[in-house]
Amino acid sequence: MIHQDIHLMEEHRTICFVSPHNAYLSMGLSRHGRAWFITWARAYGMLDNNKARVFCRLNNPSSPRDRQQKPNCFWFNTDSMLFTNAYKMILESEPTIARKTGRKRMERMNGDPWYAQEIECEEIEVLMPEWGLLRQCFYCFDLETEDQGTPDPGLRRFQKCEGWLDRDCYWCQICQEKGWFSSYTMKLQQILSGEVIWWNIYSENVLVFRAMRRFGFLLRKFGLFST
Ligand SMILES: [Zn+2]
Ligand SMILES: [Zn+2]
Structure with missing residues (x-):
């Protein structure tokens, strides 16, 4: 495989990576606020549309903020069922996209629905x-x-906008x-009709989204909202 250096890549293009830990399929990284994600770099056959492409979340941004931490660093605490796999994917990739800083701390486990278990999390840059x-x-x-x-004019980069109460959109x-x-x-x-893709980088609080879907279900049940 040809070694590529991310610092020599053309600016304003997305950067994707491959890893032997994910069959060399093209992947990307995404971020919203302090939350980091691995995302599929294109809609592979098994995905029915372009919107369901979040592979996993890499950290738990609801954990206490580390004031010393640089914005391009996070504590690795994935919600992926394949914990080790997500870890190896970002650290053994081509091109090199991330590295360990050597710092560690304890956090409640992201993949644990009750957040009961504590695990040691490594800092990733x-x-x-x-x-x-x-x-x-x-x-x-x-x-x-x-x-x-x-x-290609249809492939212009997405521009920054201001979402509702959210400037990082x-x-x-x-x-x-x-x-x-x-x-x-x-x-x-989309949210009220239950069509929205829950698994998106903006669903910071999954419970709120679930509550809204429930609300949409009730509205439809009583005929107040039709789709
Ligand atoms: Zn290099
Ligand atoms: Zn859009």
């Missing part, structure tokens, strides 16, 4: 520049691909053209 990360649309949950940023070209009001209405409709 992301070496990929911010512009290389795969961005997700805050409104329709579409995710950038490995081809994003190529001269991006939107796709289609939602940007529709404008925030119509895009937000569509997003709420």
Whole structure:
């Protein structure tokens, strides 16, 4: 395999990586706030659409903030069932995208639904520049691909936008053209109709999303909302 150096890559293109721990399938990294994710770099056959491409969350951002921590660092605490696999994927990749800083601390286990168990978490530093990360649309949950940023006009990078009470958001070209009001209405409709992809980088609080889906279910049950 040809060794690629991320610092020599073309700016404004997404950066994707492969690892022997995931059959060399093209993957990307995504971030929202302090939450880091591994994302599929394209919709492979087993995924029915472009929106369900979050592979796993890599850390637990609801754990106490570390004031000393740089913004490109996180405590590895994945919610993936394949804990070791996600760990090896980001540390044994081509190109090299992350490294261990050597710092460790205890956190409640992310994959444990009751957060009861404590585990030792290693600090990981992301070496990929911010512009290389795969961005997700805050409104329709579409995710950038490995081809994003190529001269194809349909593959323009997602632009920064201001979501509702959230400044760390991006939107796709289609939602940007529709404008925030119509895009937000569509997003709420998706949530209330239960069509939304729960597994997105903005679902910081899964319980809130579940509650909203439940609310949408009740509205439909009583005929107050039809889709
Ligand atoms: Zn290198
Ligand atoms: Zn969109």
